[in-house]
Amino acid sequence: xxxxxxxxxxxxxxxxxxxxxxxxxxxxxxxxxxxxxxxxxxxxxxxxxxxxxxxxxxxxxxxxxxxxxxxxxxxxxxxxxxxxxxxxxxxxxxxxxxxxxxxxxxxxxxxxxx
Numbered sequence: 001x002x003x004x005x006x007x008x009x010x011x012x013x014x015x016x017x018x019x020x021x022x023x024x025x026x027x028x029x030x031x032x033x034x035x036x037x038x039x040x041x042x043x044x045x046x047x048x049x050x051x052x053x054x055x056x057x058x059x060x061x062x063x064x065x066x067x068x069x070x071x072x073x074x075x076x077x078x079x080x081x082x083x084x085x086x087x088x089x090x091x092x093x094x095x096x097x098x099x100x101x102x103x104x105x106x107x108x109x110x111x112x113x114x
Contacts, residue, residue: 063070
């Protein structure tokens, strides 16, 4: 019973507001601290340009600036790689043929018995 009585007493008690002894006045420092940094309504174009400059400056610089030059160089790299792999494939086939012929000769020389 005592627990329920204390709950009822607590409910009846209300929080009293503490009177403020000192009046708060806004100082010029507070106005500066809470003021918006940039008025976006005045110069939205400048903000967009500065954002684009920041994006361009981020990371490492591009190796090839114009898109056409980058595509041309990429095509050259692809053709060089295809040529290199074509030569490797031909050399592998030639070496495989040589190995097969060598094995056939050795098998013909040896006598296989059951």
